[in-house]
Amino acid sequence: MKAVVVLAVGLAVPGVLPALAAAGRSALVVFLAPVIGAVMAAVAVEIELGLGGSLLPDYAGVAVAVNVAVLAWWVAARRAAGRRRVPPPLTQGAWAWSVLAVLVVAACLAVPLSALRGPIFGGDGNSIWETHALMVYGGHHELLTSLQNVTYQFSNPDYPPLVPAAGALAFKFYGLANLHLAVDMTVLVTACGLGVVAMGLVAVSDVAAAGSGARWPARIVAVATAGAIGVVAFAVSGNFALQGYADLVWATFAVGAVVWGLVLPRSPRALTVAWICAVAASLTKNEGLATALVIIVVIALRYRPLSLPGPMARRWAERAVFVLVPALPGLAWAGIIRVIGVHDAFFKTASGETPLMRAGATIIGMADHLHVAPLALAVLLAGCWFLRDDRQRAGLANPAWLWICCLGSLAIIFGTYLIGGLEIHSWLANSVNRTTIFAQVVLYTDIAVWMILAAEGASSRAPARADREPPPASEHLPEVLDGARQAATDHS
Amino acid sequence: MSGRSDRVAKRIGCAAIVAAAGVGLGLSVHHDVQFTGSVTTAKYVTQENGQLRQEECVYDAIRLFVPKGATVYVTARQFQPTQRLAELSTLWAVPEANIADAQYRLWLVGPHGQFVYPYPLTDAAPDPAKGKCEGLTLEVRRL
Numbered sequence: 116m117k118a119v120v121v122l123a124v125g126l127a128v129p130g131v132l133p134a135l136a137a138a139g140r141s142a143l144v145v146f147l148a149p150v151i152g153a154v155m156a157a158v159a160v161e162i163e164l165g166l167g168g169s170l171l172p173d174y175a176g177v178a179v180a181v182n183v184a185v186l187a188w189w190v191a192a193r194r195a196a197g198r199r200r201v202p203p204p205l206t207q208g209a210w211a212w213s214v215l216a217v218l219v220v221a222a223c224l225a226v227p228l229s230a231l232r233g234p235i236f237g238g239d240g241n242s243i244w245e246t247h248a249l250m251v252y253g254g255h256h257e258l259l260t261s262l263q264n265v266t267y268q269f270s271n272p273d274y275p276p277l278v279p280a281a282g283a284l285a286f287k288f289y290g291l292a293n294l295h296l297a298v299d300m301t302v303l304v305t306a307c308g309l310g311v312v313a314m315g316l317v318a319v320s321d322v323a324a325a326g327s328g329a330r331w332p333a334r335i336v337a338v339a340t341a342g343a344i345g346v347v348a349f350a351v352s353g354n355f356a357l358q359g360y361a362d363l364v365w366a367t368f369a370v371g372a373v374v375w376g377l378v379l380p381r382s383p384r385a386l387t388v389a390w391i392c393a394v395a396a397s398l399t400k401n402e403g404l405a406t407a408l409v410i411i412v413v414i415a416l417r418y419r420p421l422s423l424p425g426p427m428a429r430r431w432a433e434r435a436v437f438v439l440v441p442a443l444p445g446l447a448w449a450g451i452i453r454v455i456g457v458h459d460a461f462f463k464t465a466s467g468e469t470p471l472m473r474a475g476a477t478i479i480g481m482a483d484h485l486h487v488a489p490l491a492l493a494v495l496l497a498g499c500w501f502l503r504d505d506r507q508r509a510g511l512a513n514p515a516w517l518w519i520c521c522l523g524s525l526a527i528i529f530g531t532y533l534i535g536g537l538e539i540h541s542w543l544a545n546s547v548n549r550t551t552i553f554a555q556v557v558l559y560t561d562i563a564v565w566m567i568l569a570a571e572g573a574s575s576r577a578p579a580r581a582d583r584e585p586p587p588a589s590e591h592l593p594e595v596l597d598g599a600r601q602a603a604t605d606h607s
Numbered sequence: 608m609s610g611r612s613d614r615v616a617k618r619i620g621c622a623a624i625v626a627a628a629g630v631g632l633g634l635s636v637h638h639d640v641q642f643t644g645s646v647t648t649a650k651y652v653t654q655e656n657g658q659l660r661q662e663e664c665v666y667d668a669i670r671l672f673v674p675k676g677a678t679v680y681v682t683a684r685q686f687q688p689t690q691r692l693a694e695l696s697t698l699w700a701v702p703e704a705n706i707a708d709a710q711y712r713l714w715l716v717g718p719h720g721q722f723v724y725p726y727p728l729t730d731a732a733p734d735p736a737k738g739k740c741e742g743l744t745l746e747v748r749r750l
């Protein structure tokens with residue numbers, strides 16, 4: 116209960132205005148606001164480590180700066196909007212579906228979250244994340260000297276600060292009497308990230324339904340699928356998700372970035388939500404940073420495709436901005452941590468094993484945790500065969516974007532195991548079940564997207580072939596739909 | 608005729624996708640429901656609460672036995688107690704990698720004076736003032 120209060124008051128309240136600016140008057144705000152709060156807290160830890168101070172004043176400074184910037188942007192946008200069209204308000208029906216989706220997603224997430232009744236802990240949840248939360252709680256000097264202390268080398272002191280920031284904020288609220296509070300915060304922030312993913316699936320249903328004329332049974336399938344994806348993500352992660360490990364946290368944010376940036380139709384709002392998720396992933400774990408960079412680059416290529424006409428230098432400058440803006444917070448942490456002389460232990464020693472042997476062991480190890488891949492591939496092929504036109508008509512992105520991110524993340528993890536210095540079998544035994552969580556959850560998400568499209572397609576009253584009119588503007592996610600027409604080029 | 612057969616084929620394909628995806632997602636949901644059930648039994652929750660109490664007892668004991676800001680040596684043969692003592696010393700004492708730089712040495716022992724992992728957990732009431740934490744004892748030596 117204490118963690119819920121910190122989540123609501125400490126993270127969600129400071130994140131509400133930015134979430135409203137990013138998502139509009141959408142139920143997504145419920146889940147997005149705490150995620151934005153966690154990102155701002157992580158940036159505050161960067162300031163605490165790099166410049167000085169302690170968490171609360173630094174967090175307050177970041178939150179005030181972001182909220183003032185959002186208000187200024189809003190005022191400017193309202194003046195500009197006065198001269199343009201105003202988006203139509205949500206109808207009662209749209210609100211009803213939206214609220215129902217939030218309730219179903221929250222109720223489904225309550226199933227894995229009920230495990231928080233017992234304080235499951237141990238492993239990295241304590242030795243890394245709780246330890247880092249205590250360091251952050253202690254202020255600049257404590258954080259700096261502890262991260263540089265070689266005795267703490269076991270805690271991977273270079274790991275990014277989002278999870279410790281949330282834990283330290285909880286300690287600031289309630290003191291250090293209950294050390295498990297940090298773990299509770301990690302799990303709740305994960306749940307909010309999964310809420311963002313789930314609402315992305317609901318938005319997929321919105322854009323798919325807009326043109327197909329599908330009825331409520333397809334909507335119910337979409338809401339149920341959105342509810343299921345959170346439970347599936349916890350199932351994939353097992354006890355690690357409940358012990359305060361950060362693997363599901365970054366994976367969830369990265370999947371959110373993929374759904375909003377590389378599945379839904381192109382729009383300023385979808386792009387903003389995707390960037391927020393990518394920033395959160397990059398500030399959560401090193402693997403999260405690497406995967407987020409892949410996703411950010413792919414989003415830049417989707418929004419600014421190579422085939423775009425115009426001056427080449429300007430196009431590449433735009434792509435560079437699309438990459439640098441969301442990558443900056445994660446890269447800033449990586450830079451600060453190297454400036455203070457902290458390095459991870461994975462590449463310190465040279466391995467005596469041959470690359471071939473390491474590659475073979477890694478492939479076997481990773482394959483053991485990717486049982487969902489054949490199903491995802493089969494659904495992809497069937498979906499492309501039967502629903503390609505429906506997907507294109509809805510303005511949804513080509514599924515190749517999602518698969519590129521999945522394979523890119525797996526390639527980075529494979530490369531890390533290949534060139535890392537630790538003994539490969541024990542390293543795989545201790546980590547491969549966690550490093551493949553993103554790939555598993557993103558493939559389950561792809562399956563969910565196809566399931567929603569298939570439910571729409573099966574109940575659709577529209578003709579089967581692609582000789583249909585473009586979809587009408589949805590009352591539910593107008594800006595996402597505005598981007599639907601642009602997205603047709605994704606399928607080229 | 609062709610349009611109608613197209614529609615029938617599409618409906619069959621959509622039904623197959625919904626069925627396959629539903630089974631895949633459903634099995635995973637079922638797995639999580641089972642797992643959550645296994646970690647929410649009264650016995651499991653009691654055990655986890657005991658481990659948390661033990662952790663917080665060791666945390667309190669370090670603050671009772673070691674002066675604030677003191678340097679401590681926590682390195683043990685096994686990594687679990689090293690990690691646990693370093694973690695619980697954070698914000699109070701400064702772990703040192705070299706024993707020559709430390710003022711205190713801390714280590715954890717089981718009921719019979721031997722360190723064992725997984726950590727022992729007994730029904731004895733935690734007493735951080737004596738370093739007794741439900742089967743785990745914090746030993747502190749001035750160097």
